[in-house]
Amino acid sequence: MEPDAPTPTPTTDPVAATSDPEESAARSSRGRSSADPERRDIMRWNIGTLHQAWYAACQSKDLVAGKPLARTLLEEPIVLFRAADGTATALIDRCLHRNAALSKGKVSDGCISCPYHGWKYDAEGVLVRVPSEGAGGERKRLRAERFPVREQEGLVWVWMGDPEAAATVEPFRMPIGGAEGWKHYYMYTDFDGDVTDLAENFMDVPHTAFVHAGWFRSESKHEPKRAEADVVRTHDAVHVTYHQEDDTIGFSERFINPDGAPMTHTDRFYMPNTTRVDYLWGERRGFVISSTITPVSPTRAMVFTSIAYRFGFLNPIARLFLPWYTRVVINQDVDIMEVQTGTLERFGRRRFFGTEADVIHRSIELLREHRLNGEVGVPPKRLEKRIEFWM
């Protein structure tokens, strides 16, 4: 068996283009390996250096032994499965033979078999069996592209950049409340929107009174309340500290804040795709909401949200009540992001005007735009700014 050359774009005679075995062998000897990525015009290759990152592909609990799981990250189809020892594995979701989707095949003994002619790949992506060649037929060692994978804090992360660079960067450490009294759960949500717009939404306070009216904050019936915040932009993060200790959110004040402690509210954005929002009331009560955003396409994303909470002896009640409440609130954001994304698609471009409250958004945009442009030119300077707005 000869490894095929990549199928050329048909010219005048598509049969002649691939039928000469010598021609085919010559192509494959040009140094191209079957495991080399194919640079198509997809997000993976056209977002500057933003592909050089770990992206969450699924929750650990959803990657069960013996079953393939199809995911699309940065428009690249990927199949995930567990090796014989349980290690999470990610391969390109495209059989080397005639390009059927491996995710439609079967997993056995830690290998995945294509549903079409049964070619079988191990967890390294190595082609280990070709049924049509019988036992022991001499085979070239073909390999399917394999992506570095890490599993931590209950998520399976896939590295979408150069494989050699994967060891130099850690996946984001999702705060899942390992400390005393903290509990945690994940929510998975499909969103319309690109990563920048979604991160801005997750960090945005002024929308809460409108999108989440009555659920999270409400538009002030009296005089709007003035809020101040310190914004710090570093080379790879945006930190926002709010100074409005009488701010309240959501449900019963007695439930979340029995001590009447002032609320501490900080929001953070970590490059390239993760936000963390902390609401703390003294030592005893708090929420930490962290969302990591994985682009599926320029206008679709998977969002994994960790909700960590500490409500003391009320934790068991919170466990029953919070998933319902947070699902309602997140779905309100899903709806508004669908509205925004639809408008952006209709107009084909962004044309944003802002207020002081949008310094946060602009900071996220600047950091991401620098990487989107391949990190050429001067990186965004450090910024420290106090902003004020009304809510």
Ligand code: FES
């Ligand atoms: S297409 Fe996969 S084995 Fe033929």
Ligand SMILES: [Fe+2]
């Ligand atoms: Fe929201």
